[in-house]
Amino acid sequence: MIIAIDGPAASGKGTIAKRVAAHYGLAYLDTGTLYRAVARDTLARSRDPADADEALNSAKALDPSTLGDPGLRKPGLAEAASLVAKHPEVREELLAYQRSFARAKSGAVLDGRDIGTVICPDADVKLFVTATPEERARRRYLELKQAGIEVSEAEVQCDIRRRDERDKHRAAAPLRRAPDAHLLDTTNFDIDAAFKAAIDLIDAALARAGHAG
Ligand code: DC
Numbered sequence: 001m002i003i004a005i006d007g008p009a010a011s012g013k014g015t016i017a018k019r020v021a022a023h024y025g026l027a028y029l030d031t032g033t034l035y036r037a038v039a040r041d042t043l044a045r046s047r048d049p050a051d052a053d054e055a056l057n058s059a060k061a062l063d064p065s066t067l068g069d070p071g072l073r074k075p076g077l078a079e080a081a082s083l084v085a086k087h088p089e090v091r092e093e094l095l096a097y098q099r100s101f102a103r104a105k106s107g108a109v110l111d112g113r114d115i116g117t118v119i120c121p122d123a124d125v126k127l128f129v130t131a132t133p134e135e136r137a138r139r140r141y142l143e144l145k146q147a148g149i150e151v152s153e154a155e156v157q158c159d160i161r162r163r164d165e166r167d168k169h170r171a172a173a174p175l176r177r178a179p180d181a182h183l184l185d186t187t188n189f190d191i192d193a194a195f196k197a198a199i200d201l202i203d204a205a206l207a208r209a210g211h212a213g
Contacts, residue, residue, distance in 0.1 A: 003021075042058045052087040059090045128184065
């Protein structure tokens with residue numbers, strides 16, 4: 001069974017995806033870490049993430065054993081990750097790893113921007129998780145504050161909007177809801193309510209498709 005979860009930054013999709021994977025006993029891949037790792041390796045060589053050849057070199061040399069690096073979640077890498085993710089050749093290079101992860105063993109949950117549209121268009125269930133830009137900025141701001149990172153909520157909102165615009169309007173695999181993805185708006189939900197809403201949508205979709213559960 002493959003569950004595809006897409007959505008914009010700080011929509012709650014990562015937390016939901018992780019809990020959904022644990023609930024159904026599936027493997028979990030946060031595909032954002034792939035682009036973040038390519039950005040990390042490009043910057044580590046003092047190269048420009050906007051340079052397609054440099055980003056492709058990092059994607060080709062990517063060592064999947066480094067994907068657990070906690071440094072990948074650093075807010076400073078988000079912008080560079082969005083820049084490397086614009087290059088079609090980088091996306092193409094990362095495709096096989098994501099597809100083979102999805103097909104492994106008992107199934108998987110993948111979250112990202114193009115899982116339901118490009119990586120796993122035949123996923124058993126697709127969710128598109130979203131929330132208003134204001135709410136997403138508020139959540140990211142609180143997360144950063146808790147991590148001791150000083151930044152204003154307005155700055156966070158500006159960064160999120162810029163990144164979403166780039167992710168939505170790029171030519172290669174833009175962020176968009178697959179026509180058959182279930183919309184989950186988490187604006188008024190805390191994480192437990194969002195997780196429950198996700199499980200309800202998935203269970204209903206599986207029942208309709210005749211899955212055993
Ligand atoms: O989910 P995240 O914030 O870790 O993602 C960082 C960037 O990576 C995001 O701005 C766009 C890119 N990305 C992508 O283009 N496709 C994916 N499947 C996942 C992430």
